Amino acid sequence: MFALKNNKFSQWLESLLPIERKAVQVTAICAAVFLVVLIGTISTVAILSGGNENQPENSSSASYVNSFPLDEDELADTILAKTQDAGQEYLDETLFIGDSNTAALYEYGLLPLNQVAAKVGIGVEAALTDECCYFKDDQKGYTIVETVAKMKPRRVIACFGTNDAPYHTTEEFIASYREVLQAIEESYPYTDIIVSAVYPIARQNDYSNISMSTIDSYNQALAEMCKEDGYKFLNTTELLKGSDGYLQSGYANKDGIHLTSQALKAVLTYVREHAYETEDRRPDTSNIPERRKVAIASSSSSASLTASYYVEVTDGKTYGTLKGNGFENVTSQQFKVTEDANEFTVTAVPKEGYEFVKWSDGVTTATRTDRNITQNLSVTAVFRAQASITISASKDTVGSSGDNVTFTASVSGNRGDKTVVWQLNGQTISNKTGDSVTLNVIPGDKVSAVIGDTVSNTITIKQSQSLSIKAGASSCTLGQTVRFEAQGDGVDLDDVVWNIGGQQYTGRVVDYVASTAGNITVSASVEGVSASSVTLQVTAPATPTPSPTPTPNPTPGPTPTPVPTPEPSEPDDSSSTVPEPSADPGASQVTDPQA
Numbered sequence: 001m002f003a004l005k006n007n008k009f010s011q012w013l014e015s016l017l018p019i020e021r022k023a024v025q026v027t028a029i030c031a032a033v034f035l036v037v038l039i040g041t042i043s044t045v046a047i048l049s050g051g052n053e054n055q056p057e058n059s060s061s062a063s064y065v066n067s068f069p070l071d072e073d074e075l076a077d078t079i080l081a082k083t084q085d086a087g088q089e090y091l092d093e094t095l096f097i098g099d100s101n102t103a104a105l106y107e108y109g110l111l112p113l114n115q116v117a118a119k120v121g122i123g124v125e126a127a128l129t130d131e132c133c134y135f136k137d138d139q140k141g142y143t144i145v146e147t148v149a150k151m152k153p154r155r156v157i158a159c160f161g162t163n164d165a166p167y168h169t170t171e172e173f174i175a176s177y178r179e180v181l182q183a184i185e186e187s188y189p190y191t192d193i194i195v196s197a198v199y200p201i202a203r204q205n206d207y208s209n210i211s212m213s214t215i216d217s218y219n220q221a222l223a224e225m226c227k228e229d230g231y232k233f234l235n236t237t238e239l240l241k242g243s244d245g246y247l248q249s250g251y252a253n254k255d256g257i258h259l260t261s262q263a264l265k266a267v268l269t270y271v272r273e274h275a276y277e278t279e280d281r282r283p284d285t286s287n288i289p290e291r292r293k294v295a296i297a298s299s300s301s302s303a304s305l306t307a308s309y310y311v312e313v314t315d316g317k318t319y320g321t322l323k324g325n326g327f328e329n330v331t332s333q334q335f336k337v338t339e340d341a342n343e344f345t346v347t348a349v350p351k352e353g354y355e356f357v358k359w360s361d362g363v364t365t366a367t368r369t370d371r372n373i374t375q376n377l378s379v380t381a382v383f384r385a386q387a388s389i390t391i392s393a394s395k396d397t398v399g400s401s402g403d404n405v406t407f408t409a410s411v412s413g414n415r416g417d418k419t420v421v422w423q424l425n426g427q428t429i430s431n432k433t434g435d436s437v438t439l440n441v442i443p444g445d446k447v448s449a450v451i452g453d454t455v456s457n458t459i460t461i462k463q464s465q466s467l468s469i470k471a472g473a474s475s476c477t478l479g480q481t482v483r484f485e486a487q488g489d490g491v492d493l494d495d496v497v498w499n500i501g502g503q504q505y506t507g508r509v510v511d512y513v514a515s516t517a518g519n520i521t522v523s524a525s526v527e528g529v530s531a532s533s534v535t536l537q538v539t540a541p542a543t544p545t546p547s548p549t550p551t552p553n554p555t556p557g558p559t560p561t562p563v564p565t566p567e568p569s570e571p572d573d574s575s576s577t578v579p580e581p582s583a584d585p586g587a588s589q590v591t592d593p594q595a
Contacts, residue, residue: 070223070235078227079235080194086275091115091268095153095191097127097144100375101199101259102159108261110268113291117147121377123167123362124160125176128183129312129382130360134292145180149187152288154280156184156191157234157271161198161218162257166209167363170217174225176362181231190281195226196234200247205256206374212245232276239270255374305337307370307377309346312360319354319383323347343371348381355452357382357416387413389420389456391449397464399489402442409435409449409456418452443490465490467531469524475537476514482536484510486524496526500536514538 072079095115096102102118105111119132126132131141135150148156158181164173181193197219201210219237226233240263242248247256251263259267311318311331321329324346335344347367348356356366360380370377394406409420422432424439425446432439439447443463449456465488472483486496486508498505500512501520514520517540523533 070220070237075223075227075233078223078231079233080274080276082273083275084273085269086272086277088272090272090275090277093154094271095148095151095156096159097148097156098159098196099123099163101162101264104258104261105264105268108264110261110264113293114151114288115153117144117151119144119378120375121163121361121379122160123164123176123360124173124180125358125362126360127160127180130380135289136292138289138292145183145187148184148191150289152188152282152285153191154282155194155276157194157196159196159199161215161222162201162210163361165198165211165214165218166207167361170214170221173218174221177222178225178229181229190283192232192276192278194232194234194276195222197222197237199259200237200241200245202249202252202256203244203246205252206372207255207257208372210257216245234271234274236267236270239266258375305373305376307335307337307344307373308379309333310378310380311348312380312382319385320348320350320356320381322381323349337373342373343369344373345369348383350383350386353386354383355386357384384414384416386454387411387415387418387451389449389451389454391447391456391459393447393459393461396459397462398441398443399464399466400443402440404438404440405461406436406438407447407449407459409451411435411451415451421450423448423450463490465527465529467491467496467524467526467529469522469531469534471522471534471536474535475539477539477541478514478517479541481511481513484512484522484524484534486526486531488526488529488531491526491529493526496524499523512536 070079091111092115095117096105096111097117099118099122100120102116103120106113106116106118117133119126119130122130122132127144129143131143133142133144133147134140135142142150158177160177160180161173164176168176177195181195184191184193198215200215201207201212223233223235225231240247240251240259247259248263251259251266253260309322309332311320311322313331318331321331322333323329324333324344327333328349333346335341345367348359349366350356358364359368360382363379366381368379388411390410390412392408392410395403396405398405407422411420419433420435422429422437422439424441426448428450429437429439441447441461443461445461446458447461448458467486467488470485470487472485476482484498484500486493486498493508496506496508498507498510500510500522501516505512512522514536517538520536520538521533522536524531
């Protein structure tokens with residue numbers, strides 16, 4: 001029970017009849033119970049809401065949290081600050097480029113055609129490819145980038161992104177945006193470039209594949225890109241977003257994507273009040289051609305819508321066709337959009353020797369399905385010559401144990417951003433990419449390379465062949481045996497043919513008996529492989545020289561006593577008889593002195 005402390009209320013309660021007092025008490029209890037239930041319900045919803053913060057966002061989801069995280073202090077020099085109204089002259093010197101929300105500036109009569117270069121349904125990449133702008137007395141169509149150079153504006157305000165959101169990551173979107181802005185700078189370097197935030201979408205819209213989270217991510221990255229590359233960022237988000245983070249309901253067309261005339265008027269005012277004025281760098285503002293009016297579909301028009309698909313024409317030629325349900329081999333196809341027919345699938349098919357690149361709105365899959373179309377759609381399939389690839393090797397033969405070989409790819413044609421991928425025996429080699437690679441291969445391995453869908457020639461590694469001679473000696477004498485042995489790789493050594501001194505032998509080993517003196521040439525060959533010849537020096541054995549007969553030495557005896565030679569005597573005239581010699585030869589004839 002509640003404690004009732006108010007005296008007057010107590011007196012009033014006491015004055016009631018018992019049944020009346022009972023009714024008051026019951027009413028009070030019911031009110032208390034209702035209050036408790038209400039508080040519990042609110043708490044439960046809050047808890048569930050917090051628990052679902054990571055759930056996927058859709059157009060009607062309440063889980064999206066406004067997360068436009070621009071750091072205005074960090075990006076202070078990039079984000080255009082509020083200024084005094086720069087007036088109509090500021091707009092007159094500005095060219096607005098973009099998609100259908102930019103085209104609507106002309107549709108609603110807010111700007112003349114000379115200040116608008118836009119096309120319904122395009123992504124940012126199409127600014128480089130789609131010929132959507134025309135001039136008087138000129139039948140040629142021009143891309144948005146080309147139109148900037150022809151119109152010579154003092155400044156350009158670019159607004160792309162809504163049509164990119166269903167198909168591209170933030171990184172892909174920024175890369176394409178950079179490419180377009182750099183192309184503008186190259187084609188006409190005298191213009192100031194301002195990048196507008198991608199416009200928010202309404203909470204309730206007809207495009208379930210576009211999320212505010214993606215747009216927020218795009219805008220954060222665009223602001224950072226502008227800071228890095230020196231462009232200015234027009235933060236129209238702060239004008240167009242409501243407190244829930246979505247496009248304000250008063251600014252949204254019935255499809256929830258396109259801005260109303262009122263919203264676009266507010267955008268132009270915002271542009272004038274966030275002006276970027278620098279010194280006019282244009283060297284010449286004469287001879288600016290007059291734009292020719294072309295039909296620009298209104299996002300709010302009730303007229304019949306069409307979905308148109310084309311094949312790019314280059315120098316009068318097409319390099320692909322279109323096919324779909326009930327048609328093929330055509331270069332264009334149009335569909336009338338009705339309530340019963342609002343989904344179309346078309347495939348871009350390249351001709352032989354060519355490949356599909358992308359659709360003009362940035363879609364990179366050859367087969368696309370467009371549904372829930374609420375504005376005219378016109379896209380073009382872009383093709384290019386298929387790159388060809390040829391590979392070569394530093395050598396194509398290795399020994400049986402294998403070796404390192406360097407392979408090099410030569411790519412011709414438009415390779416785009418494709419990387420060469422290498423294959424060994426039909427299997428892709430992980431972590432081996434690039435125009436050159438070194439692989440350890442063995443005989444029989446097959447190496448090829450792939451770029452995109454194009455496969456190179458195949459190099460088959462062969463067994464290297466070698467033959468050499470191992471000689472047991474380099475010299476010998478007649479009659480001696482010298483062994484010669486064949487050594488090598490990739491050949492049948494048992495079939496080696498030898499030529500030794502004009503004599504032929506067959507086999508791995510030859511035991512040669514030297515039979516001829518001189519320098520003998522030894523050669524060997526097998527299967528067309530020849531070994532370097534060797535020389536065997538054969539000599540005759542030396543003839544032995546006979547030893548001389550030794551002269552015997554006499555036996556030594558006693559040294560004989562010398563006999564004195566008698567002095568000659570005077571001849572005896574009285575006697576002329578000569579004495580006869582002695583008969584004993586060994587006897588020395590000696591004369592006695594006492595006779």
